[in-house]
Amino acid sequence: MCDNCGRNSAENHPFSYENVEKLTKYLKERVSIVPQIGIICGTGLGVVTKLLTDSTIFDYKDIPDFPVSTVPGHHGRLLFGRIGSTPVVVVQGRFYFYEGNPLWKCTLPVRVMKLLGVSTLILSNAAGGINSSYSVGDIMLVRDHINFPTFGGNNPLRGPNDDKFGPRFGAMNDAYDRRILVEAKGVVKSLGMSGVQEGVYACIGGPSFETVAELRALRDLGADAVGMSTVHEVVVARHCGLKCFAFCLITNKCPMEYDSKEKQDHEEHLMVGKQREDDLKNFVEKLVLRLTEGNLA
Numbered sequence: 001m002c003d004n005c006g007r008n009s010a011e012n013h014p015f016s017y018e019n020v021e022k023l024t025k026y027l028k029e030r031v032s033i034v035p036q037i038g039i040i041c042g043t044g045l046g047v048v049t050k051l052l053t054d055s056t057i058f059d060y061k062d063i064p065d066f067p068v069s070t071v072p073g074h075h076g077r078l079l080f081g082r083i084g085s086t087p088v089v090v091v092q093g094r095f096y097f098y099e100g101n102p103l104w105k106c107t108l109p110v111r112v113m114k115l116l117g118v119s120t121l122i123l124s125n126a127a128g129g130i131n132s133s134y135s136v137g138d139i140m141l142v143r144d145h146i147n148f149p150t151f152g153g154n155n156p157l158r159g160p161n162d163d164k165f166g167p168r169f170g171a172m173n174d175a176y177d178r179r180i181l182v183e184a185k186g187v188v189k190s191l192g193m194s195g196v197q198e199g200v201y202a203c204i205g206g207p208s209f210e211t212v213a214e215l216r217a218l219r220d221l222g223a224d225a226v227g228m229s230t231v232h233e234v235v236v237a238r239h240c241g242l243k244c245f246a247f248c249l250i251t252n253k254c255p256m257e258y259d260s261k262e263k264q265d266h267e268e269h270l271m272v273g274k275q276r277e278d279d280l281k282n283f284v285e286k287l288v289l290r291l292t293e294g295n296l297a
């Protein structure tokens, strides 16, 4: 029974704290790892799962009340394991607004991770490069975001606030943890990685990609890259006190001119992820180790 609205099924309306607790209990009873870091895999970025040792895997369809993924390239699995000695949980299979999900449902995995014990979240995504200096295959460390759905009132925290998760009104000027960003830059340097940028990610609702006029507007508003995810997860993560770090794989250059040859194509975005797999895997592995060693996780 939902405490917020009194209805029976937890499937079609916001989960109360108790609903999420129940869901989390199901997982806790079946896995001994208490994850410290949560990782959300973006489109084509499932390579991170290869880092896990000692893993226990749940298909979403087997977890009572958990939504299922429908987007190609997203497996729909929750994986528990270790990266080095650090206990982690990996979300492989996002839920998107454009699939018809309300944002509270898109962000459910974040609250599940919180109640599992996670304190730091690493989010990744495939994004289009708006900044003219970006190339396909670049990695952009996210300094900040522009949450367009929220400009229109569509925020995952809309509706009754559950104080057990966090306060009604929350600051977002420190959405992306500065100290983790500094560590991430240190990892980039130590690995000698090239093609790494730092910038602002804009989220639009999708699933259609942007018009040229929309892309120019996003650029003029300060966006360096654009996608359809991540920001609502960060809103919910910050609400419940998780530290956040995010990075984008630039899978395409956005067509900023009417005669641009660039084209946005989901299958191609998956391919670019494959091409940068090794770098992404090494980056996440080293970052997790650094955060643990530096007591930042």
Ligand SMILES: O=P(O)(O)O[C@H]1O[C@H](CO)[C@@H](O)[C@H]1O
Residues within 6 Å of the ligand: 041, 042, 043, 044, 094, 096, 124, 125, 126, 127, 206, 227, 228, 229, 230, 265, 266, 267, 269
């Ligand atoms: O943000 P992630 O999950 O990487 O997915 C990105 O890739 C898809 C488009 O190819 C969109 O869903 C966009 O948001």
Ligand SMILES: Nc1nc2[nH]cnc2c(=O)[nH]1
Residues within 6 Å of the ligand: 126, 127, 128, 129, 204, 206, 208, 209, 210, 226, 227, 228, 251, 252, 254, 264, 269
């Ligand atoms: N909205 C949007 N999402 C993406 N995901 C990967 N590339 C893009 C893009 O160009 N635009």
